[in-house]
Amino acid sequence: xxxxxxxxxxxxxxxxxxxxxxxxxxxxxxxxxxxxxxxxxxxxxxxxxxxxxxxxxxxxxxxxxxxxxxxxxxxxxxxxxxxxxxxxxxxxxxxxxxxxxxxxxxxxxxxxxxxxxxxxxxxxxxxxxxxxxxxxxxxxxxxxxxxxxxxxxxxxxxxxxxxxxxxxxxxxxxxxxxxxxxxxxxxxxxxxxxxxxxxxxxxxxxxxxxxxxxxxxxxx
Numbered sequence: 001x002x003x004x005x006x007x008x009x010x011x012x013x014x015x016x017x018x019x020x021x022x023x024x025x026x027x028x029x030x031x032x033x034x035x036x037x038x039x040x041x042x043x044x045x046x047x048x049x050x051x052x053x054x055x056x057x058x059x060x061x062x063x064x065x066x067x068x069x070x071x072x073x074x075x076x077x078x079x080x081x082x083x084x085x086x087x088x089x090x091x092x093x094x095x096x097x098x099x100x101x102x103x104x105x106x107x108x109x110x111x112x113x114x115x116x117x118x119x120x121x122x123x124x125x126x127x128x129x130x131x132x133x134x135x136x137x138x139x140x141x142x143x144x145x146x147x148x149x150x151x152x153x154x155x156x157x158x159x160x161x162x163x164x165x166x167x168x169x170x171x172x173x174x175x176x177x178x179x180x181x182x183x184x185x186x187x188x189x190x191x192x193x194x195x196x197x198x199x200x201x202x203x204x205x206x207x208x209x210x211x212x213x214x215x216x217x218x219x220x
Contacts, residue, residue, distance in 0.1 A: 006054065008066050009087045011040060021051050023086035027112050031082040041086065045206045048080040049142060049169045052206035061199060061214055062138075063165060066090045069136040071159050073123040073151065074098075074143035077105035078116075084140070085113050094133045098122050126155045135161045142169040149191035157194055160217045166195055168213040169203075181209040189213060 003013045013020040022040035035042040045052040067090045075081050075095035096119045110116045121128045152168050172184040195215035203210040
């Protein structure tokens, strides 16, 4: 089995035609039943859209260093949050989640990690958590609401540093179940305001009707 580092703290293992991702972690307690090996937590691309993107694009153009700050919209119980927390071990993840039930599980993760700030709030109302969130290098969004592009634009305008990136996991069926996923995707990316589209990646075969959309806030 051979491996290489595709991001700081993220390793890609390749053996017999199979590829596996893992993040180097100081917290070797499984979050969702993942395998632990030699100081690393394996990262399931069927459970995490970010893992799917990294497997498909060998890094996906993602710009994250160990001291980065991330605003995570739609944190759920913390599956992907935990891996981002591993990657930016010296940075901070502001994890916004609307569901009190999911937040209970997320809080258990936060008790063991100092670089996650749990925020119970609606991502569509970014002004509600302005007292808790500082300007960030990356906004990562994975919410199942109809106005996903609008939510991303509002949060980027308020919290994303100039030159910072948005990574939007666009769920087309949550936007419009009657239209084709392709038409929804093309319509939604036009609704991103104040951002320059960089690329979009279909997340098949790991996630159906999902695109990872990467955009950047202009420095000017």
